[in-house]
Amino acid sequence: MAERSIRQTTDGRSVAARLPKAERRHQLLDTALAIVREEGTDRLSLGHLAERAGVSKPVAYDHFGDRSGLLIALYRWIDTERMNTFRDGLVSRNPNAAEAISELASAYIDCAVDTSGDFHAVGAALAGSDEKAVVLQELQDQAVEMFVAILAPHSDLRPPELERRSIGLVGAGDALSMAVLRGTCSRADATQTFSSLIATCI
Template identity: 60%
Template sequence: MQGKSGETKTRRLSKAERRHQLLDTAITIVREEGADSLTLGHLAKRAGISKPVAYEHFGTRSTLLIELYRSIDAEQANALRAALTTGERGFAETADVLASTYIHCYADTSGEWHAVGAALAGSEEKEAVYQELLDGYVQLFAAVLKPHSALPLETLKQRCIGLIGAGEALSSAMVRGKCSEAEAAQTFAALIQSGLR
């Protein structure tokens, strides 16, 4: 866009667009330099903005990490929902899709989820957010698995808590190179199937 004197003007980002840009930059920093390098000052520099703008959006490094954690999780949850809401499946196929999509979400983040989680380790805020996200996955797993289970809903939800714990452990092992994505998904699918019998 050109002004009257011929100078080029750039469109100012809305608050939501700026926040999205900052979270994208933050994930790039974590991916390239590690979570320890992610500070509000470094984020501002990499995003090409002033420090006060970064502070206005997040306030503290802890808040930035939590928002990044939520953002990564939202992408994973959306991918999982999308995979699970297409077509009708039998129980074995449902377990396979649920397991492979869940594990792939972790593989797709290249370890950022675990790195950000580790940077937040021990914080009360992280525990509250983690519990909120876990509850969301329990609801999703229970809704997807209920048509294939005769268990009462509360029992099914308790089993889903255990299954998600197993999925987390397998994902973590995969990120650390202890097993392949295919091995983790296959093991998780077997646990889902045996966990509902």
Template identity: 50%
Template sequence: MSVPPSSTSRLSKAERRQQLLDTARVIVREEGADRLTLGHLAARAGVSKPIVYEHFGTRPGLLIALYKAIDAGQAEAVREALLAAPRELDETATMLADAYMHCYADTSGEWHAVGAALSGSEEMGAVHQELLAIYVSLFVTALEPYSTLPARLLHLCCVGLVGAGEALSAAMVRGEATEKQAAEALAALMRGSVGTV
């Protein structure tokens, strides 16, 4: 990913924010999350520090914005895959697990690195729960047509499936499983968890 145009280009506020987030992602990929500071981001993006502070306020604010941006891209990829989902549980579980794991593989570990940099922060706990709820909702929507479980129990099973997906994606990023192996494991968990009609 190349670094977007510098401040010499006149950008709207939304375009500038996106440019800063794109540059932040490059920093995390190339140098690691520890190097992502507001000052370093300003230097790499070719803007003044006040511009970066105006958009993110603090380093945790920047990390949270980046975490949400990466996650939003992942969730959208899963949604798109669901739109094309076949109508059999086996195929739906495979497609959903493949899309979920591919999103993590595509981030080159950036999502996990930013999440680790935020670990322990009070703000991160709330953000993490908000993002997990999005995935739980996606899983419920995808798996509900095949489930014999009461709605509340299906929801809780999907909470567990998303947790398993996070653990499997972390194992994949650490090199303990391939993307294919992680997706196969998640799909198997899905098929075994929902109770089929």
């Protein structure tokens, strides 16, 4: 079902712009991310989002329910988008095993230790939220799927075994990233160690 938003033409007339619901949600999330980048998470409210996106408040509330729902949706979307972009880009280039392992290890560690990014800014705004823990588990599951998709062309393991090993690799990547954030390991050393672990697991 298409949703209607009101926009002004150059001569001041109001016209209705209609978008399918999925496209409207994508537009709203894009706008929410722009607000976070330009004004900070404190300015991210459903009312301000509706104003910036050129839709009525009920449209924004229909998609996200409340501010917490908006933050959760944005948190999930940011990480899903970057994982999908990385996975699809890497797979499309058909790298050899060494290249795939190196790029996967580097990208995973880099994303996890980037505390200045949009993902961490939105995550900080969700501190203490019970829903955040649920979403983090969903995102961890997606990370496992990404590892399987990237590593499968370079592994002779049966799919269930590769999935189990990918679960372990995601855990190892998270632990190495935490060591970098604590200052007990350099980013370069963590990436090298993670690359070695991936190579021995597939």
